[in-house]
Amino acid sequence: MMNCCGLITPQKNPVPLKSIEVELEVKDHVATVVSTLNYENKEDKPIEAVFVFPLPGEAAVCHFSATIGQTQIVAEVKEKQEARQDYDDALSSGQQAFLLEESEQSPDIFSLSVGSLPPGESASIRLEYVTELAVQADEGLRFCLPAVLNPRYTPRDSEAPSVTVTSVTSSLIPYSLSFSARLSSPRPVSKVESTCSLEPLQYLNPEQTQATVKLAAGHKFDRDVELLIYYKDAHQPTAVVEAGQATAEPGTLMGDPVVMVSLYPEFPQSVMSSIDSCGEFVFLMDRSGSMACPISSQRHEETRISSARDTLLLLLKSLPMGCYFNIYSFGDSYEHIFPKSVEYNEKTMEEAQNKIKKMDADLGGTEILPSLKHIYKQRCIPNQPRQLFIFTDGEVSNTKEVLSLVKKNAGSHRCFSFGIGEGASSALINGFAKMGGGYAQFITGVDRMQPKVMQSLGFSLQPAVKDISVTWDLPKGISVKELSPPIVTIFQGQRSLLYGQLSGQSSKKTEGCVTVKYSLVGHRTKNKLSFSLKPAEDARLTVHRLAARTLIRSLEIEDQENNERNHEQVKKKVVDVSVQSGVSSAFTSFIAVNKDQNKPIEGPMLHRNIPTPCLMSCGGFMPMMAMCKSAPMNVVCCDEALDEHQYFSSEMECYDEGMEEDQELPPVGLKCDAIFAKGIDSPVQEKPKDPFLELVSLQKASGCWLLDLALAAALGKTSEEVEKAKPAKVNNEVWATVLALIWLHGLKKDGEEEWSLLARKAVSWLHAQKDPCVAEAVIAGNALLACSVEKEALGF
Structure with missing residues (x-):
């Protein structure tokens, strides 16, 4: 008899992975992660354990070692086919071997093979990687330890090699996770938040620039471990020069000092006060089956698709008059509301709104590539810069192919991406924004999607920065080789990272300078940062590893773009950088062989896939x-x-x-x-109507509201109460619009980031009416809604 609840592997065999220990060290905005995976073979035959797991897409895996008893074996990086051959040769000769590989389709998926683990034997695997931490909308730095590997959808015509993943519900995961973090920064750590339960933050010094935090006991594998780290005065430009490796040859990446520059360009206030009223806004919505899942394990009442629908409605209402727009959705196939982008007006907005309400997660798989190809084939509208917004739970396997297409078309648009729910591919979501010159957001845990999406809409309405250039002012005798791809976009208050390899020496000046220049609304602007050239020692060579990863990613994208042309040449460059730096790539693997273990295997070696948590609940x-x-x-x-x-x-x-x-x-x-x-019934409850979204849905394209029964209901009043309170000389639409604005400012103030753009449109409409009784309407509206909103707050 099969026992479903005790099922661990497809053949009911015990799982050799016993525990995972993760230590996180954050220095300013760079994280070093050390993971230890402990294995034990409790079977009576030798086994090969295979564990497929996710890592952040931007991570640079830089160390891999195995400890068996008292013996430690440190892996080396080799060309992938050579490493696989060494692994197979080791196993066939009775040696223990360990192989760590990055997926060739998506850089955030790794597989770890633990080969020839004898009966009763234990092995401890140590994996180390470094990664940059992205700045969020509220200035927090986001670290995410992916605890889930959602099944990745593969296009039907894909010839991708097979990767096997066993996923089970989190309650059946037989191994444990412990997690601790140590934080340090030149600026005080103000707080740490998480989607998971944490022990209290512990400060290590009076200045509060160092702290530790741990995951609370009893953590279940039902979500990613996400930390948001907040520093005081986080938006300060910095530059770090790291000394090269003493044993490496001068003139090489690892032998020379490397500088990492973090810039936060600031735009003039006169520019920020004006918002572009033009643009072509293209929204691409994932309607694959997995979008029917709850948006998080904490919010079962709200599905990914329902949250995305609400957000799309808010976006639609916030668009400026005079722009163009279209809405696409994709799954196995793709659909669009209009054959081509149309001008935004009352008629087109109403048609789009009605179709948004009917959108569901009913289009099958996640084949995003055909829809993107169709969008890029559409001719751009003159003087209407294209802005592409992509909403997806990020479960695709052909990540590199998709990102290559986005990069090829980066000159015609900016791409804003949103990863919905736990397990969304960071490589895909961040890659969209990086290759498309936009901005990426992740919606997990208790996050509301609307504030993050509206912030990105605000970015898209910022004037495009053009003619970006970077210049270095260094002492005579010192030169720099830029390792980062060119900066393609700059947004107000958002970080730009630059890596450079420094070579040569100077006996006089000890300071360098980097300047970023760009054009903004016809004005030439520059941001300048001076920094010390004195290199700091770091045994982990964190900056060098991140610089190597940046260079490797750029070369891999170049290889995707070239297809077969120059493939071998680019591959050789990637392999050389990867081997030299000890950082993983799509063309290399980590291989470790225990040559002390050389006993012939008696009988067949058993293959065991380690299950990962599945969040498709x-x-x-x-x-x-x-x-x-x-x-x-x-x-x-x-x-x-x-x-x-x-x-x-x-x-x-x-x-x-x-x-x-x-x-x-x-x-x-x-x-x-x-x-x-396929239509499996889901008992997800229909969430109650949100008064805010009800009010938003009633706004007209011009920015005004109509005085009707629906508006009164959204405001929580009867139509008689609304009519009775209206001053006699006030126009009906003016009265309705004033009431809506008072409700937003007075009763929804904490959500201002969600409605500020549509409110600005409403205020513009009111000004255009030139109604002399607006002040009287504000007084009456406050009395009706029991608010105290000043007319100045409404723009009067």
């Missing part, structure tokens, strides 16, 4: 286990509402207790996204 529907192969993706799922011994294939055939004990589960071909598209 939609209320009562919980996929029990997913074997995710790249083409196609295989899924076995179990519905909690059914008998625990029943299994379903893609045709929903039942496999029950009559199966033999050792019989493998049948292969199935249902893609994970398609599970939901």
Whole structure:
């Protein structure tokens, strides 16, 4: 008899991974992460354990070692095929071997193979990586330890090599996680927030520039471990020069000093007070099956697609008159509301609004590439800069192919991306923004999507920065080789990172300077930062590793763009940088071989896939286990509402207790996204109507509201109360618009970042009416809604 609740691997075998320990060290905006994975073989035969897991897409994996008993083996980086051959040769000769590989399709997926672990033997794997921390809308630095590897959807015509993942519900994960973080910065650490339960923040010095924090006991694998770190005066430009490796040859990346510059350009206030009223806004919505899942484990009542619909409505209402727009959605296929982008007016807005309300997660898989290709084929509208907004839960496997397309078209648009829910691919979401010159946001935990999306809309309405150039002023005898790709976009208050390799010497000046120049609304502007050239020692060579990762990523994108042209030449460059720096790449792997262990294997070696948490939970529907192969993706799922011994294939055939004990589960071909598209009922409750969104939905394209029953209901009043309170000489639409603005300012003040743009449009409409009774309307509106909003707050 098969016992569903005790099922760990497809063949019910014990899992050799026992625990994961993670230590995080954050210095200013750079993080070093050390993960230790402890394995133990409790079976009576040698095993090969395979663990497929996610890492941040921007991470530079720079150390990999294994400890067996008292023996430590440090891995070296080799060309991928050479490393695989060494691994196979080691196993066939009876040696223990360890192989760590980055996916060739997506840089945020790794597989770890622990080969020939004898019965009763334990092994400890140490994995280290460094990564930059992204600045969020509220100036917090975001660190995310992905605890989940959501099954990645692979296009039907993909020839990607197979990667197998076993996913089970978080309650069945048989290994534990411990997590601790140490923070240090030149500026005080003001607070740390998380989607997970933390122990209290502990300061290590009176200045509060050093602190520690730990994950509270009892953490379950039901979400990513996300930290938001806040410093006082976080937006300060900095520059760090790191000394090269003493054993490396001068003139090489690792042998020379490397400078990392962090700039925060500030725009003149006169520019920021004006917002562009033109532009072509293209919204691309993921409607794959997985968008029917709850947006987070803490908010089961709200699905990803429902939150995205609400957000799209808010965006639609906030667009300026005179712009152009269109809305696309994608899954196995793609749809668009209009054949091509149309002018934003009352008629087109109403048509789009009605279609948004009907959008659901019913388009199957996550094939984003065809929709992007179609969008890029559309001719740009003169004097209407294109802004592309992409909403997705980020479950695709052809990440590099998608990002290559975005980069090819970066000259015609800016791309703003939004990763919805836990497990969204950081490589994909950040890559969209980086390659498309835009900005990336992640919506997880208790985050509301609307504030983050509206901040990005504000960025898109900022005047485009043009003619960006970077110049270095260094002492005679010192030169710099830029390792970062050219800066393609600058937003107010957002960080720009630059890496440079310094060579040569100067006996006189010890200070350098970097200047970023750009054009903004016809005015030439510059931001300048001076820094000390005296290099600091860092045994981990953190800055060098990050610089190497930046260079490797640029070369890999270049390889994608060239297709077959110059492939071998670019690949050689990547391999050389990867091997020299000890940083992973798509063309290299970490390989470690225990040559002390040289006993022939007796009998066949068993293969064990380590399960990862699966977050594809939609209320009562919980996929029990997913074997995710790249083409196609295989899924076995179990519905909690059914008998625990029943299994379903893609045709929903039942496999029950009559199966033999050792019989493998049948292969199935249902893609994970398609599970939901097949129409499996979800008990997710319809959330109550939000008065704010009700009020927003009633606003007209011009910015005004109409005086009707729907408005009164949204304001929490009867139509009689609203009519009775209206001053006699006040126009109906003016009165309605004043009431809506008072409600927003008086009763929704904490959500101002969500409605500021549509309120600004409403105020502009009011000014255009030149109604002399506006002040009287404000007084009457305050009395009706029990508010005390000053007319100056409304722009009068």
